[in-house]
Every structure is written in C-alpha cells, then in structure tokens.
Amino acid sequence: MNRPTRRPRLTAPATAAVAAAVLSLGLAGCGASDSGSATSNTATGNGNAPAWCGSKKAVLGMTDGFGGNSWRLITTASAKEEAAKCPSITSFEYADGQGNTQKAIADVQGMVAKGVNALVVFPDAGEAMLPALRSAYKAGVVTVPYRVAPGGKPGVDYDVFVDTKFAADGRNWGEWIKKILPDGGNILFLSGPPGNSQGRDEAEGLRSVLGSDSRYTFIGEQPFEVTNWDPAETQKVLTSAISQNARIDVIVSDFGPSLVGALPVFEQSGRSIPAIAASDGNVLSCFWEDHKAKNPDFKLFTVSTQNDHSRLAVQHAVARATGGQVPASSTFPSLVFEDSTAEDKPVQCERDLPDDVYLSAEMSGADQAKVLK
Amino acid sequence: MTLQASERSVIDPGPRYRLSRGMLTVSAAVILLFVASAVVAPTSVDHSAFLGMLPFAAVLAIAAIGQTLVVQQGGIDLSVPGAVSLAVVVTTHQSAGDDGRLLGALALGLVVAIGFGVANGLLIGWRRLNPIVATLGTNALMYAVVLAISGGSPRRTTQLLREAAGGVTFGVPNSVYIGVVVVAVAAMVMKTTVGGRRFEAVGANPAAAAATGLPVMRYRAAAYIWAQILYWLAGVLLAGIIAQPTAFQGDSYLLPSVAAVVLGGTSLLGGRGFLVPTAIAAVFLSQLEQFVLALGVSFAIRTLVEAAALTVGVALYTVDWAALRHRFAGAAGRRTATTA
Numbered sequence: 085m086n087r088p089t090r091r092p093r094l095t096a097p098a099t100a101a102v103a104a105a106v107l108s109l110g111l112a113g114c115g116a117s118d119s120g121s122a123t124s125n126t127a128t129g130n131g132n133a134p135a136w137c138g139s140k141k142a143v144l145g146m147t148d149g150f151g152g153n154s155w156r157l158i159t160t161a162s163a164k165e166e167a168a169k170c171p172s173i174t175s176f177e178y179a180d181g182q183g184n185t186q187k188a189i190a191d192v193q194g195m196v197a198k199g200v201n202a203l204v205v206f207p208d209a210g211e212a213m214l215p216a217l218r219s220a221y222k223a224g225v226v227t228v229p230y231r232v233a234p235g236g237k238p239g240v241d242y243d244v245f246v247d248t249k250f251a252a253d254g255r256n257w258g259e260w261i262k263k264i265l266p267d268g269g270n271i272l273f274l275s276g277p278p279g280n281s282q283g284r285d286e287a288e289g290l291r292s293v294l295g296s297d298s299r300y301t302f303i304g305e306q307p308f309e310v311t312n313w314d315p316a317e318t319q320k321v322l323t324s325a326i327s328q329n330a331r332i333d334v335i336v337s338d339f340g341p342s343l344v345g346a347l348p349v350f351e352q353s354g355r356s357i358p359a360i361a362a363s364d365g366n367v368l369s370c371f372w373e374d375h376k377a378k379n380p381d382f383k384l385f386t387v388s389t390q391n392d393h394s395r396l397a398v399q400h401a402v403a404r405a406t407g408g409q410v411p412a413s414s415t416f417p418s419l420v421f422e423d424s425t426a427e428d429k430p431v432q433c434e435r436d437l438p439d440d441v442y443l444s445a446e447m448s449g450a451d452q453a454k455v456l457k
Numbered sequence: 458m459t460l461q462a463s464e465r466s467v468i469d470p471g472p473r474y475r476l477s478r479g480m481l482t483v484s485a486a487v488i489l490l491f492v493a494s495a496v497v498a499p500t501s502v503d504h505s506a507f508l509g510m511l512p513f514a515a516v517l518a519i520a521a522i523g524q525t526l527v528v529q530q531g532g533i534d535l536s537v538p539g540a541v542s543l544a545v546v547v548t549t550h551q552s553a554g555d556d557g558r559l560l561g562a563l564a565l566g567l568v569v570a571i572g573f574g575v576a577n578g579l580l581i582g583w584r585r586l587n588p589i590v591a592t593l594g595t596n597a598l599m600y601a602v603v604l605a606i607s608g609g610s611p612r613r614t615t616q617l618l619r620e621a622a623g624g625v626t627f628g629v630p631n632s633v634y635i636g637v638v639v640v641a642v643a644a645m646v647m648k649t650t651v652g653g654r655r656f657e658a659v660g661a662n663p664a665a666a667a668a669t670g671l672p673v674m675r676y677r678a679a680a681y682i683w684a685q686i687l688y689w690l691a692g693v694l695l696a697g698i699i700a701q702p703t704a705f706q707g708d709s710y711l712l713p714s715v716a717a718v719v720l721g722g723t724s725l726l727g728g729r730g731f732l733v734p735t736a737i738a739a740v741f742l743s744q745l746e747q748f749v750l751a752l753g754v755s756f757a758i759r760t761l762v763e764a765a766a767l768t769v770g771v772a773l774y775t776v777d778w779a780a781l782r783h784r785f786a787g788a789a790g791r792r793t794a795t796t797a
Contacts, residue, residue: 315703320513
C-alpha cells in the first residue's frame with residue numbers, strides 16, 4: 085500500500101478525535117458478513133482510547149437492512165473496526181436483514197432481547213423500521229439509525245439520526261462542472277430506482293448550483309435517468325442517450341463503478357468519453373487511467389462513497405452507551421475524493437486490488453480486499 | 458392464416474416447412490417495430506443503438522431458447538434468474554480477472570449448470586414434482602451458491618471474455634454470431650433429427666409418446682438440463698458484455714424469457730416449439746426497450762408500454778379471434794365481411 089498522500093480526512097470536529105485514535109486493523113479480516121456472529125473485542129486496558137469512548141462497559145449491536153454487496157461489507161467492517169478502537173465495547177454483534185424488512189425488524193428486536201446496550205441501524209426500509217427503532221429506544225437501548233431517514237424524532241423514537249446530505253454531493257458535482265465547463269454544457273444525470281430520495285436530493289443539489297444558469301442543460305429524463313444502479317440497465321440507458329444527443333459534456337452518476345461497462349460505447353461511436361462526475365470506486369479510477377489518453381474530454385471527479393458513515397454512527401452510539409464525549413456533528417460530510425483536473429486530489433487506481441474497493445474509505449484498500457475475500 | 462400456399466407443392470402437407478403463425482406474427486411485429494422506431498425515434502435504430510441493443514437481444518434469445526425447451530415439455534423454468542446469475546458469478550469470481558483462469562472458470566460453471574439441470578430433471582421428470590415449485594426451489598439454491606461464492610459483491614470480467622463476448626467483428630457484436638449459431642443449431646436439431654422430433658412428440662402428448670415406447674421421463678429431464686446449459690451460456694455472454702456485472706444480473710431475465718417464448722408462439726401447454734420465432738421475439742423485446750428509451754418518456758410509461766406489448770402479444774395467440782369476429786359480425790349485422 086503505497087498510495088500518494090490522501091486528502092485531509094474527515095474535517096468535522098467530531099471526527100478529529102478519530103484521527104488521533106489508535107488504528108486497530110486486526111479485525112478487518114473477520115467475516116463481517118456472518119449474520120448474527122459475535123466477536124469479542126478483548127478490552128486492552130485504556131490508554132489512548134478516543135474521546136467518544138467512555139469507561140462504562142457496553143455491548144454494541146449493528147443491523148443492516150441489506151448486507152449483500154461489497155459496499156455494505158466494507159461499511160460494516162468499518163463500523164466493526166471503529167468499535168474496536170474503544171476498549172469499553174466488550175462485544176460487537178451484527179445481523180443482516182438480507183433485503184427482507186420483516187427480518188430487519190426481527191433483527192432489531194433480537195438485538196434488544198440479547199441485551200445490547202447500543203444499537204446502530206441501517207434502516208433500508210425507511211419508516212417501516214420506525215416502530216422497531218422506537219421499541220428498542222423505549223427498552224433503554226441507545227438507538228442510532230443512520231444514512232436512510234426512518235422518520236420519527238430524535239429523543240422520542242431513537243437517540244439520534246446520523247444522516248448525510250446527498251444534496252451536498254450534488255453541489256460538489258455542480259461546482260466542478262462549473263469549473264471545467266465555464267461556458268455551459270449538456271449534463272446527463274444517472275441515478276438508481278425511480279424516485280429514490282438519494283437521487284432526488286442529489287439532483288436538487290446539482291440544480292442549486294447550475295439550475296439558474298441557462299447555459300447548462302439537463303438532458304434525459306428528469307430529475308434523473310433511471311438505472312436501478314444496475315450495470316446492464318446503465319449500459320442501455322447510456323447507449324440510448326448517446327444516440328439521441330450529439331453532445332453530452334458531462335455524465336453525473338451516484339454509482340460511478342456502474343458506468344465502466346457502458347462508457348466504451350462512446351469510443352465505439354467515435355466520440356470521446358465525456359467528463360464524469362460520480363462517486364468513487366477503484367474500477368472507475370483504473371478505467372480512467374486506461375482511457376484518458378485516447379479520450380481528450382475524459383476528466384474524472386469523484387466524491388467519497390462514504391463507507392465511513394458507519395463510523396460516525398458507531399461513535400454516536402458508543403459515546404452515549406459508555407459515557408464518552410458525544411461527537412458534535414450528526415451529519416456525515418460530503419467529501420471530494422478525486423479530481424483529475426486538480427493537483428492535490430489525484431485519481432487513485434490500485435491495480436492489484438479488487439475492483440470494488442473504495443479507496444476513499446478510511447480502511448486501507450488491502451484490508452478491504454481481505455473483507456471481500 | 459396459411460399464406461403462400463400456392464408456392465408449396467400440393468403433395469407436401471407437412472407442417473415442417475410451413476411458416477408458423479408465431480413466425481408470421483413475430484416477424485411482422487419486429488418489422489412494424491423497426492419501422493415505427495425509424496419514423497418516431499430515429500436514434501433508436503442508428504448504428505450505436507444497434508450495437509447497444511443486439512448483445513442483450515442475443516443473451517435473451519439464448520436464455521429464451523432454454524425456456525422454450527422446458528415449455529415444450531409442458532413445464533416452466535423459474536430458475537432462469539438464479540442460473541444466469543450463477544453463471545455470471547462463477548465466470549467472474551473463479552477467473553478473478555485473470556485470462557489464464559477463464560477456461561477453468563467456464564468449465565466449472567458448465568459443470569455446475571449441468572448439475573442443477575440434472576437436479577431439476579430428476580425432480581420434475583422422474584419424481585413428477587410441479588415444475589413451478591421445483592424450479593423455484595432450485596432458483597433459491599442457486600442464489601445461495603451465488604451468495605456463497607460472491608458475498609454479493611461484483612467482479613470485473615476478464616479482458617479476454619470482454620473481447621470475446623463484448624467485442625465487435627465486421628461491425629456486428631460477437632454475441633450476435635454466437636446467438637445465431639445457438640438458435641440455428643437448436644432449431645436444426647429440433648426439426649431434423651430423430652431425437653428432436655421425438656422430443657416434440659413427447660411434449661405434445663406424453664401419454665401417446667409413452668404408448669409408443671418413448672422414454673418420456675428422459676426427454677423431460679433432458680429439457681431441463683439443456684435449458685441450464687443455455688442459461689449458462691447466456692450468463693457467460695452477459696458477464697462479457699457487462700464489464701462489471703453484479704452478482705444478481707440474472708434477475709431481469711425471468712419475465713422476458715417467458716415473454717419471448719409466448720410471443721414466439723410456443724404454447725405454454727407444451728408441444729411444438731418455435732425456436733426461431735422465439736429468438737426473433739427476443740430481438741423484438743430488446744428493441745422495444747431501446748425504442749421506448751429513445752422516446753425519452755418517463756420510466757413509468759416505459760414500463761407500461763413494455764407490459765402492453767406483452768399483453769397484445771399474448772392476446773394474439775390466446776384469444777379466439779375468429780369466434781370474436783363471428784360474434785361481433787352477428788351482433789353488428791353484416792358490417793365486417795373482410796378478413797384481416
């Protein structure tokens with residue numbers, strides 16, 4: 085692992101403490117995907133535990149609505165790694181809802197029954213998870229949902245919702261587009277299933293930067309082209325967009341790696357791959373390195389895909405359960421990761437590592453590769 | 458219904474060379490669709506749109522041929538998603554981006570596919586399980602294997618497979634050549650060999666076939682095995698066409714594979730199989746998707762149009778139009794004397 089200097093990590097004061105903390109990477113290789121498996125972290129004394137780690141002993145639980153893809157595996161492993169920094173956490177329990185809302189609800193209840201003191205929940209099913217969260221909270225468990233809004237109110241239905249502002253990603257993309265295309269251009273935005281809130285928020289962020297300027301045109305279906313985050317669908321949508329639009333100046337995607345199969349269509353039609361603003365992924369970065377020479381318009385800009393979001397959620401849960409210092413912010417920031425047009429944020433491609441590692445994550449690429457087998 | 462009868466010799470009554478109703482219908486539909494595409498959304502029929510559409514059509518055609526074989530035996534195969542996903546995952550994970558290991562991965566995938574085909578064949582052909590139940594179960598098993606191998610995470614296709622399956626030769630995607638060969642061979646075997654004829658006979662009337670001494674069970678089981686082999690091939694091609702396929706790439710192939718069979722004119726009750734029309738129907742469905750995409754309508758309308766096309770297609774075969782016409786003519790007097 086000899087990567088060039090990385091971007092300054094999480095800038096929020098909440099996470100400054102993390103940077104100072106001792107990294108304990110030993111757990112990274114454990115099979116985080118084993119649903120319900122428990123790992124005991126031996127408490128190794130005290131010493132330089134981070135500020136969010138109090139002295140009260142606690143058991144931490146984590147439940148996922150769906151845990152079956154590489155992003156989730158790495159996000160879960162990151163949470164586990166973060167929990168391991170705090171010696172007061174005597175055990176870390178994980179359960180995977182496997183895309184089944186009923187199981188996800190049962191998992192939350194099961195964690196409460198097992199007697200966890202703090203519970204971090206990825207509530208994929210949204211408001212359907214609220215009753216389960218509320219009952220955990222009422223049972224006295226520190227309950228911290230993150231990333232997907234479950235509705236409800238902090239302090240009534242759960243302790244705190246650790247969110248992220250997807251609109252901020254949209255604004256970051258928008259600012260970059262303004263920089264590389266000062267005279268305007270045609271923008272194609274691809275997101276997941278129809279009406280998904282992430283895509284809508286990102287589109288809003290994009291528009292807040294570019295929407296008032298008539299030189300920028302949003303092409304294709306609005307607010308975004310539907311791809312279901314499926315590479316095959318992305319390929320079809322992009323093929324169609326290419327033949328319909330003589331000019332596409334920039335493609336924005338909130339799942340960057342899914343573009344890799346589709347972009348060669350530009351080369352087949354004798355056009356340069358346009359600028360790409362997306363979320364990061366090793367496969368996309370390596371694709372850029374391989375194709376930049378032949379495609380003069382191919383610039384790459386990525387925001388972090390935010391595997392470390394789970395770390396902030398763990399900090400909040402652990403701080404409340406162990407009597408540590410609660411992080412000041414409950415919003416995970418949108419972070420620019422790569423910008424091929426800027427010196428300080430070079431594109432990072434690790435050819436020896438799997439395609440689906442996310443080098444924007446705090447966990448090293450090599451450790452991520454171990455998590456993914 | 459039977460056109461071009463004048464061109465045929467009177468002595469040749471065999472249905473073997475007559476254009477089937479499915480062939481006529483689906484060919485007309487494809488031609489109409491391409492004309493409509495060219496007029497309404499010209500960008501959906503230009504070169505790059507074709508290059509984008511045809512590989513997926515080829516994959517669907519191959520999977521649909523597999524489904525046809527099963528449907529011919531009066532069954533239905535709901536394990537298409539699992540089978541295609543499994544082929545994709547075995548191909549990409551076992552080779553792990555290394556061209557040298559690709560052949561081994563392909564062989565392993567084929568063995569696994571045959572294994573599941575045998576399982577389906579035994580359950581349905583021999584143990585007489587309901588095909589819906591049995592293949593759903595197999596599908597779940599295959600997904601278990603998919604998750605065990607991949608943990609749900611995708612891997613990139615090897616460069617060799619990408620070039621072989623996703624490449625273009627003489628302006629035509631390689632997958633199209635493979636699709637055409639598969640369809641041609643399957644149709645030839647079905648229509649001209651003894652085994653193929655018996656296979657159809659068993660599907661058309663298992664009791665009669667058993668009475669003539671044909672091993673019905675073996676033919677039934679064979680349908681499921683060949684189907685799995687074809688799904689495997691479809692999955693391998695798909696893995697090559699998509700640079701980084703997900704672990705669940707087969708999910709979107711269940712309904713289209715059955716739709717192509719139905720649009721091709723094969724009866725869901727079994728019997729004669731129309732392989733070439735099924736392949737053309739696969740092209741129809743893929744182009745329809747491209748056409749609706751090119752129209753630039755919302756996702757909701759896209760889904761509606763595709764569903765409507767399917768409904769019309771099924772109605773063409775299942776509604777008794779002659780009776781309907783008769784009834785309508787009777788009610789409305791003598792207004793409709795012409796035939797369509």
